[in-house]
Amino acid sequence: MAGPRSPGEFELIARYFAPIAGRAGLGLIDDAALLRPARGYELVVTADALVAGVHFFADDPPASIGRKALGVNLSDLAAKGARPDGFVLTLALPTGWTEDWLAGFAQGLGVMAGEADCPLIGGDTVSTNGPLTLSITAFGSVPAGRMVLRSGAKPCDVVAVTGTIGDGALGLKAHGPDRPAWVGQLPEADRAFLTDRYLHPQPRVALAAALQAHASAAMDVSDGLVGDLAKLLAASKAGAEIDLDAVPLSPAARSAVMADPALAELAWTGGDDYEILCTIPEGEFPSMVAAAEAAGLSLARIGRVTAEAGNVRYTEAGRPRSFARGSFAHF
Amino acid sequence: MAGPRSPGEFELIARYFAPIAGRAGLGLIDDAALLRPARGYELVVTADALVAGVHFFADDPPASIGRKALGVNLSDLAAKGARPDGFVLTLALPTGWTEDWLAGFAQGLGVMAGEADCPLIGGDTVSTNGPLTLSITAFGSVPAGRMVLRSGAKPCDVVAVTGTIGDGALGLKAHGPDRPAWVGQLPEADRAFLTDRYLHPQPRVALAAALQAHASAAMDVSDGLVGDLAKLLAASKAGAEIDLDAVPLSPAARSAVMADPALAELAWTGGDDYEILCTIPEGEFPSMVAAAEAAGLSLARIGRVTAEAGNVRYTEAGRPRSFARGSFAHF
Incomplete structure (x- = not known):
């Protein structure tokens, strides 16, 4: 029900998101991405949604929003003892979004992805009549059976x-x-x-x-x-x-x-x-x-x-x- | 910045989402879920965001919204030749959401998850001042190297x-x-x-x-x-x-x-x-x-x-x- 608008989704992806994907970018051009955990490892999956006006201020610097959006997911992976492997981003852009905003957001996101060696592997970009909303699902690996749980605390620890x-x-x-x-x-x-x-x-x-x-x-x-x-x-x-x-x-x-x-x-x-x-x-x-x-x-x-x-x-x-x-x- | 409200997130998860998780429900109580692809398989990952008023009508039956939200992701997995393994849901609930709505949504989501043998493995539930927005990341397995791509069409096919x-x-x-x-x-x-x-x-x-x-x-x-x-x-x-x-x-x-x-x-x-x-x-x-x-x-x-x-x-x-x-x- 959204109308046409330029630049289109594909140009946006190529311009702002492909650089964050690096060689992991299959999921940016196909419908799906691939994850191949190393032998003996399993994948830890975590997801966080962030909404402008709830989790950050709509006028926060877009680079800060991008950096934090991935950062909070990397924080979950770290707590589970997992090494980051990649992430998927879905982004609902509000009416009146600008390319400047998106460029800043992608820049901040890319800084955090680069620091953590955690490339963007796929996602979806849509429009919304409401506040900017984004959801990140991040993946990390742990040796099989070694994810650190919430449930393992023992008396005297x-x-x-x-x-x-x-x-x-x-x-x-x-x-x-x-x-x-x-x-x-x-x-x-x-x-x-x-x-x-x-x-x-x-x-x-x-x-x-x-x-x-x-x-x-x-x-x-x-x-x-x-x-x-x-x-x-x-x-x-x-x-x-x-x-x-x-x-x-x-x-x-x-x-x-x-x-x-x-x-x-x-x-x-x-x-x-x-x-x-x-x-x-x-x-x-x-x-x-x-x-x-x-x-x-x-x-x-x-x-x-x-x-x-x-x-x-x-x-x-x-x-x-x-x-x-x-x-x-x-x- | 959202205020307290009952029932809380944990009760909602236990009441409506735990049944869709089945035995895969670790991610509903810990910060993260685990995925263990079978030996020789790799994981196909796909994500779709849906926004009320853009991808569906806000007054569509909630069970239909839940069923379709997972269905469109399962459709992507099927096209890639992947067998569904599970999915992560992030849900931004608008002001004025009701438990009836959520019960209906979870019922439809559960029907599709059950039909496809694709359990809910984790997610995040937040509030929004805008329209209901949801994002699903779904996982499936293919034998290593066998994901069906967009890019393989050959003349005369x-x-x-x-x-x-x-x-x-x-x-x-x-x-x-x-x-x-x-x-x-x-x-x-x-x-x-x-x-x-x-x-x-x-x-x-x-x-x-x-x-x-x-x-x-x-x-x-x-x-x-x-x-x-x-x-x-x-x-x-x-x-x-x-x-x-x-x-x-x-x-x-x-x-x-x-x-x-x-x-x-x-x-x-x-x-x-x-x-x-x-x-x-x-x-x-x-x-x-x-x-x-x-x-x-x-x-x-x-x-x-x-x-x-x-x-x-x-x-x-x-x-x-x-x-x-x-x-x-x-x-």
Whole structure:
């Protein structure tokens, strides 16, 4: 029911998407792409949909949107211990889209695809009367039987997270149209850091092999540390004791919490971190830390798994702490 | 940025989507799903996005939308000679969605998944301020190196199509809100048949093995026979001679063309057929017809491939015929 418009779908694909496909580009000219996992490997598949006005601001830089769209899927693959193999993109372009926008989007997408060696292998481009909507399905490989699940956490395992927590949620506030008072009190460098962490999450692709070797369970933190830990523990039928003071915050996040102490809760529950939350048998933890450091990533111990299924005990400055709102709700 | 709402994503998944996943449901509770192609096989991947108001009417029966959404992807897999293995669904639900709608959608999706033995293996459900938008990535297997491409057509190969052409495009007119005069002249049974063909395309899953054995090139007809043949021939660097009188029309489509002879062009160019267009070496054609018949499908010879790259000569009643508008344009 859409009308003709130039340039057509084929020109767009050739101009903007073929460069991201590299030699994997069969799926851009045929109806379908091929995936050939190496012998003894199996494919991990993950999918995320992003909608303008829900998952990003429609006027965010298009390169940032492209980069993040693939990044959040690569983050899922990394958490499962998988090496990226490729991805499929479906893109619904809104009325009034421009080639400039598409060029920027493809540029950002291509940067992330290149960094992760994860080519575009196929997709579909359509028009929509609504907001720009995109869906990425990404593929990675793991040795057969070695995908890192959510469900493998065992009592006494160490609970750990990569990087720093809360920057994305604080960055969303610092970047969005309704900036709270504390944003104005932040040094410009801190505001810029948080905004960058929100716009440009760094999928921890380099940690995949270490997770596969040492982790009992893992997932990426996209909906908030507190809520995502609850999901991991539910899948593992376990509980945990977490020391909130051990949750790593960036200097910029610490500045924000200093300006408004209530922001600590946002940091712990807010989401958009794209760090890895994992559990590791105590005896493996030193090797895991070493492997993370070798990959250029910090890994902080924040607590331990307990046998009390469904019970997560948080302490802050030695006192119990509970959360009214666990994590970002999709509905 | 979406607010909380009950039932939550997890309840929705358990209630409506877990039954479609069957034993393949890991991806519905973990962040990712696993695919293990059998030894010696590789995976064919295809993706289609559908937007309410563009690819279907927002008030179409939800079960029809669910059935067709998976069906169009299964049609792509069949054309590539692949046996379905599973699919991933991302679903952006609009403001005001209802559980009734979702129940109907899941029911139709489940019927198609069950018929094709193609379970849901993962996905993502989000909210949108725009129209309902969904994206399906489907997976199938072929013996390594045996995917049927668009690019394999050779001069003198037979050009053939399954089933009947034009029902979907005519059905869209018969079903849509602005019904042309000819729709009123059709017997009710014919109108119902065409509408059903539009709403409920039948992916030719049963033809996959025969295509793999006998076809030199294939694709499904989604954007119109004339336009899709042009794409297949472009990929194959070949031309064709096509006898339009040999293009199979259903009795209902013939009634419509009788009522308005201009509708023949719509049938040939309109799209939404989800039949298989293929080329077959002359010596293989009898075996291909027999295999199609064994699968309960008719296969009509409509012309032959020529060496004149880019030149498709159509004849109707022995006279040359050309087309101003090749096929449905996505932009």
